[in-house]
Structure formats: structure tokens, C-alpha cells
Amino acid sequence: MRYQILAPDQRKCRRCRKFALRGEDRCRRHVGRGAPWRLLSPAQGRGESRMLARLERVGLLPLELLVLPVWRNLQGIRTSERAPQRLALVLAWDKRYKAPLHWAQVQRQAMDLALKYPGSRQPTAYWYENL
Numbered sequence: 859m860r861y862q863i864l865a866p867d868q869r870k871c872r873r874c875r876k877f878a879l880r881g882e883d884r885c886r887r888h889v890g891r892g893a894p895w896r897l898l899s900p901a902q903g904r905g906e907s908r909m910l911a912r913l914e915r916v917g918l919l920p921l922e923l924l925v926l927p928v929w930r931n932l933q934g935i936r937t938s939e940r941a942p943q944r945l946a947l948v949l950a951w952d953k954r955y956k957a958p959l960h961w962a963q964v965q966r967q968a969m970d971l972a973l974k975y976p977g978s979r980q981p982t983a984y985w986y987e988n989l
């Protein structure tokens with residue numbers, strides 16, 4: 859507080875009386891925007907990537923799918939293309955007996971995507987392998 863400029867008409871936080879953010883009536887803590895990673899835009903495949911991370915955490919990514927070349931070959935492709943394709947694979951895998959043609963089509967799409975970037979397999983950190 860020693861170096862804070864006294865501004866009597868500066869808006870204060872309604873919860874804790876600290877200085878409020880510009881255009882807000884709450885301070886930085888109480889404005890409630892959450893952790894910084896929640897601010898990441900859902901664009902560029904991040905939404906799908908987070909969905910895959912959630913599925914992996916609760917054990918819903920089937921091992922039989924993760925070992926398939928069609929899944930592994932997407933590794934190293936940029937998130938904006940990889941994550942939506944992998945999410946499509948998971949969803950199609952789930953319905954592969956009811957909709958085998960859709961499963962075949964999604965596999966084909968994934969293979970084409972991998973072929974689009976020949977030699978794009980980069981060593982990624984293992985905890986990103988399935989996202």
C-alpha cells in the first residue's frame with residue numbers, strides 16, 4: 859500500500875475493497891475468470907484436445923484404438939488438425955459396430971491427414987501423445 863497512489867474515487871472491489879479492474883466492480887482475484895488455461899480460445903483444436911485429455915483422464919480412450927497406426931500416425935501434426943480428427947476417431951470407434959461405414963470413412967480421413975504431412979511425426983512429450 860505504501861507506493862499505491864491514493865485515488866479516492868477509484869472503484870473498489872465489492873468483496874474485498876482492493877482496487878477493482880478497469881470497467882469492473884471486482885478486483886483481479888474476485889472477478890472470477892478462473893485459471894489462465896481456461897482463457898485459451900476454443901479455436902485451433904484446443905477444445906477437442908482438452909476433450910481428449912478429459913477422456914484420457916477418466917480412462918475412456920480405448921487402448922485398442924490408441925495402438926492403431928491410424929491413431930499413432932497423427933502424432934506430430936498440429937493441434938488444429940490432429941485433435942478434431944482424433945476426437946472423430948474416438949466417436950466413430952464407439953459406434954463402429956452400429957456404423958461400420960462411418961468408422962471406415964473416419965479412418966480414411968485420418969490416413970489422408972497423415973499423408974498430407976509426410977514425415978511430420980515429431981517426438982512430442984508422451985503426455986500429449988493421445989491429445
Ligand SMILES: [Zn+2]
Pocket residue numbers: 871872873874875876884885886887888
Ligand atoms: Zn476482491
